Amino acid sequence: xxxxxxxxxDILQRILYFLSQKDAVRTSVxxxxxxxxxxxxxxxxxxxxxxxxKKQEFLSFVDNTLQQYHDQRLCxxxxxxxxxxxxxxxxxxxxxxxxxxxxxxxxxxxxxxLSICTVDYNDMPSVVFQAESxxxxxxxxxxxxxxxVPTIILSKHLKKLHLRxxxxxxxxxxxxxxxxxxxETMHVEECGGLRNIKANNLxxxxxxxxxxxxxxxxxxxxxxxxASLETIKISFGKISFDKGAEFRNLVDLDLRDVESSRVxxxxxxxxxxRRMTLSDCDGLNEESSSDRPRWCRxxxxxxxxxxxxxxLKEIQLVIDAPNxxxxxxxxxxxxxxxxxxxxxxxxxxxxxxxxxxxxLKLDELLKSLSQSEISLMIDNTNIIQENIPVQDNGYNKxxxxxxxxxxxxxxxxxxxxxxxxxxFRICRPRNMGYCNNDYGGSLMQFVGFMWxxxxxxxxxxxxxLVLRDLEEASMExxxxxxxxxxxxxxxxxxxxxxxxxxxxTPKCQSRFxxxxxEIA
Amino acid sequence: MASPxxxxxxxxxxxxxxxNDGEIFEVPETVAVLSVTIKNMxxxxxxxxxxxxxxxxxxxxxxxxxYLKKHAALLDPSSETEKDELxxxxxxxxxxxxxxxxxxxxxxxxxxxxxxxxxxxxAKFIRNKSVSTVRKLFGIENDYTPEExxxxxxxxxxxxEDGVESDED
Numbered sequence: 303x304x305x306x307x308x309x310x311x312d313i314l315q316r317i318l319y320f321l322s323q324k325d326a327v328r329t330s331v332x333x334x335x336x337x338x339x340x341x342x343x344x345x346x347x348x349x350x351x352x353x354x355x356k357k358q359e360f361l362s363f364v365d366n367t368l369q370q371y372h373d374q375r376l377c378x379x380x381x382x383x384x385x386x387x388x389x390x391x392x393x394x395x396x397x398x399x400x401x402x403x404x405x406x407x408x409x410x411x412x413x414x415x416l417s418i419c420t421v422d423y424n425d426m427p428s429v430v431f432q433a434e435s436x437x438x439x440x441x442x443x444x445x446x447x448x449x450x451v452p453t454i455i456l457s458k459h460l461k462k463l464h465l466r467x468x469x470x471x472x473x474x475x476x477x478x479x480x481x482x483x484x485x486e487t488m489h490v491e492e493c494g495g496l497r498n499i500k501a502n503n504l505x506x507x508x509x510x511x512x513x514x515x516x517x518x519x520x521x522x523x524x525x526x527x528x529a530s531l532e533t534i535k536i537s538f539g540k541i542s543f544d545k546g547a548e549f550r551n552l553v554d555l556d557l558r559d560v561e562s563s564r565v566x567x568x569x570x571x572x573x574x575x576r577r578m579t580l581s582d583c584d585g586l587n588e589e590s591s592s593d594r595p596r597w598c599r600x601x602x603x604x605x606x607x608x609x610x611x612x613x614l615k616e617i618q619l620v621i622d623a624p625n626x627x628x629x630x631x632x633x634x635x636x637x638x639x640x641x642x643x644x645x646x647x648x649x650x651x652x653x654x655x656x657x658x659x660x661x662l663k664l665d666e667l668l669k670s671l672s673q674s675e676i677s678l679m680i681d682n683t684n685i686i687q688e689n690i691p692v693q694d695n696g697y698n699k700x701x702x703x704x705x706x707x708x709x710x711x712x713x714x715x716x717x718x719x720x721x722x723x724x725x726f727r728i729c730r731p732r733n734m735g736y737c738n739n740d741y742g743g744s745l746m747q748f749v750g751f752m753w754x755x756x757x758x759x760x761x762x763x764x765x766x767l768v769l770r771d772l773e774e775a776s777m778e779x780x781x782x783x784x785x786x787x788x789x790x791x792x793x794x795x796x797x798x799x800x801x802x803x804x805x806x807t808p809k810c811q812s813r814f815x816x817x818x819x820e821i822a
Numbered sequence: 823m824a825s826p827x828x829x830x831x832x833x834x835x836x837x838x839x840x841x842n843d844g845e846i847f848e849v850p851e852t853v854a855v856l857s858v859t860i861k862n863m864x865x866x867x868x869x870x871x872x873x874x875x876x877x878x879x880x881x882x883x884x885x886x887x888x889y890l891k892k893h894a895a896l897l898d899p900s901s902e903t904e905k906d907e908l909x910x911x912x913x914x915x916x917x918x919x920x921x922x923x924x925x926x927x928x929x930x931x932x933x934x935x936x937x938x939x940x941x942x943x944x945a946k947f948i949r950n951k952s953v954s955t956v957r958k959l960f961g962i963e964n965d966y967t968p969e970e971x972x973x974x975x976x977x978x979x980x981x982x983e984d985g986v987e988s989d990e991d
Contacts, residue, residue, distance in 0.1 A: 304961040305922050306944075313929055313941060320945035327981040331953045331974050334965050353980050363978075 307335050311342070318343040324352055341370055345380035357391045361398055372405050381406055384417040384440075387424060400429045407434045415462075419443050423469060431455060438462040446470040446478075447495065455481035462487040472497050479504065498523045506530055508551070514538030521561055528552070528570075536560050545569050553602075557583050568598045568619065576602050581609040595620045595638070609633065629674070636663040640670035650674040655681035665728040668702040676702070678729065681710040681737050706813075707731035715751045719763040722755075726768045735813035746796055749812055753777060753792045756814055774817040781810045837864065838872045839887075845880035846872070849887055853894045857886075858932035877930040882923040888912070889936055909939040918947070918959065953982075 306314075318326045318340055326340040346367060353360040364383065371378050383402075387395055406414060414435050418426075419442035426444040430436075436457035447469050456463070460482035470493055479485070479501060487509040490499070494515060501507060502525050510531060514522050516538050523540040528547045537558035548571040549555075555572070558581040572578075578600075595618035600606075603623040608614070609632040618638040626643050629650040634657040650671045654664075659680065668676065707729065709722075734756075736748060755763040756775040764772070778787040779795050795812045835851040837860065855861040863873050875883065889912055896904050916924065921943060928936035948956050957964055966974065975982055 304963060305919070306960040307962055309922075309925065310929065313925060313937075316937065316941040317944050317948070320942045321948060324981045325949055327978045328953060329948065329956070330978065331966070331971060331982075332957055332960075332964070333962050336962075337974075354983075356980065359980065363980075 307333065311339070314339050315343040319345055323347040323349070341367060342376055344377050345382075346371070346378065347380075347382045349382070349384040350386055351384065357389060357395075360385075361391065361395060364402070365398060368402055368405060372409060378406075378409050378411050380413040380415075381411045382415040382417075385419075387418060387420045387427070388422065392424075396427045396429075399427055403429050403433045407432075411435055413437050416440070417442075419466075433457055435459050438464075440464040440466075441468055442466040444468050446474060458482055458484065460485055464489040464491075465493050466491040468493045469495050471495050472499075476500060494518070496522045499525065501526045503527065504530075509533045511535040512537070512539050516559070543567065543570050546571065548573075550574065553577065555579070557581070559583070561585055568596050568617070572600055572603075574602050575600055577605040578603065579605075579607040579609075580611050581607070582611065584612045594618075595640075597622060601625070604628065606630070608637070608639075614639075629671070633657070636660060636667055638663070639667065641673075643673070646673065648674040649677070651677045651679075653679040653681070655679075661724055661728055665702075668704065668729055672702045676704045676729075677706045677708075678704050678731070679708040679737050680725065681708075701727075702729050703818075704729045704731045706733040706735065708735045708737045710737045715747070718751070719755060723765040723768060726765075730771070730818045731816060733813050733815055735811070746799060749777075749795060749799075750792065752814060756816070757792075771819045772816060773819050776815050777812055778815055779810055779812045787813065839883065840872050840874045841878055841880040841883045842874075842876050843879050845883070847880075847883060847887060849890070850894075853887070853890045856890050856893060856933055856935070858934075860931065875931070878927045879923070882920065882927045885916075885920065885924060886927050886931065886933070886936065890933070893935060905935070905939075909943075913939070913943045916943075 318329065321329075323346065326343060329340050330337050348360070348364045348367075350357070350360050353363075370376075385395060385399075412435065414433070415438035416430065416433065416436060417440035418430070419440075421443055423443060423445045426441065426446050430439070430441075433439075434457050437459055439456065439460060439462070441464070443466070445468070456478055458481060461484060463478075463482070463485060464487075466489075472495070475496060480503075483504065484506055485504050486506050488501070488504070488507060489509075489511040490496070491511075491513040492515050497520065499512070499522060501510070505527055507527060507530050510526055510533065512522070512524060512535070514537065521538055521540045523542075524536065525542075526534070528543070528549045530551060531549060532551050533554040534552065535554070535556040537556075537560070539559075540561045541557075543566050545566045546569055547566075550571075550573060552572055552575050554577045555575060556577075556579045558579070560583045567580075597620045600621060600623045602625060603621075604625055604627040606621070606623070606626065606628070607630040609630075611633065612635075614633075614637045615635055620640050620642060622642045624643055624645065626641065626645050626648050628648060629641070630653075631637060631639070631651070632653040632655070634655060636654065636657070636659065652667070652671075668678070707725070709725075734752070736745065754760040756772070757777065759769065776789055777792060777795065779790045779798065780787045781798070790812075795810070798810045799812075836848045837851050837854040839847045839849060839854070839860070841847070851864070855864060860873060878886070892908050892912065893899075893905075896908065898904055913921070921940060924936070925940045925944065928940050947959055951959075956962070964971070
């Protein structure tokens, strides 16, 4: 028994509202009473891609449907159109846009999104600037440099603007921004011609994302209003924050390759920040690098990632983050970062590569992270010999337990054991593995060597201290398709690993599980 | 007589509802007025007595009340994720027929969240399905002639192409 076709029209329209345009149109075939129901729902979503190259059909379909809605005075709340202007029908498409946009305005469509793209940097059709109730605009590949356009203003209702690979000059961009103060989301990617973005008077801006062209001589300089922002993602740009600026609502901050001499990041307030990623940002050092550590409060911070930020060399940071869940650091020097937190269940991951490793500094860092589950990777480094406070019974300083330690043996194996001894003076790994699974040959040599010194305790490679404290060592392997590690003798790994052919075949991994004596 | 609440610590006012098959349900007022229909009746002064709901049977009414209670208990009513989770859980065990009853009830009782959630749920049954599957599921009788149907399909050929389950015939 058919219980659905007799539902009141507005319920049917509501059901169809949740469907894609394609699914909605298909319902016309269900039965005669369904023939036109799809064309009464309050939303239209036209995407050229679903027509798979049949541009003329697409244009006719949009035109006919929109005309119907207009003629029948149907309620149209949402209208989305995705169209490209690249083919032989480009002229026709533009003239149809010039017909549709005014119709949409008279119909008072509330949520109206337009996405137009081109490959060839054509001039943007000026009719887009007349789309009065436009809420979201996505433009890709156009040229918006024309001074000839009389009023380059976008709809004052514009909430979201996404520009990608668009040629646009700063002053034109400014004009556009000043016409839409209600903007909440702005994404600008690879847009040539922009020297600066001044968005301080966008007081509703929540989501700002910028990806610059790394081919430009000067990175684009960016000014934004801090208080409203919830998400900031900038790569290849230049930004400065006012000292003490309060980013009241900021939850996500992601800065990559951001240049600045005045970022003053660590003197700003981030009460709601949950995720922060800083990568390749050199200008983080504050104006006065004093000897006093800088205390930074991040009351909501959960994820912190710092990669290759040379600017941190000169600063000492104390990060007060009671809710930290995950800290990741990668770089070629050991940062002076310590954490103040009561968090009991957090993880930290430290990747050090190609650097001169100061054991003392590493020791300090590990101690500061000792409440977390630490994964440490030391790749291709030189260890600077230093005197560490003696870790013997007399001194009673517990050596930091590290969940996993991965090292790379770039040097000769004999030298490697002295590095190992040094590292074991400041940390006790539960698992030990290697990084860089490159060469089958030297890797097997490496694993074999580790087996001999850790498990067989051959010769006098390991220091007395280590030999005394290392109670047990075993090897585990995991095939690429396995979930769990399992214990195995060296021979099994050598056979398994040796069997691999070609660079791209997934390898099986091995690691050493170490059990250390508890130091009271 | 129902008395207005001054603060949270006072006992809640209850509204009495009666389904069209005679069953009585006592519901806290704050929960009941999520239905605009009921709210209007309360505002019109019917709260003292029993509110009869002509279009809803007991089983459906009990489900609707469950939904309303869960909705009122949400920690963060503006959180989309919380609402989605509530909806997913609520509809997970609903059969198609009761879904239709709920849609009708939500419409009659004018409960926006439930109207949206239940129509969305029905939409799931149509999404990516072939026309014949949907007809079978909903019990819709095809009154097109084969020629008419063929012509209609050709009119919107793009909509019947890939990504869609193909019709078995």
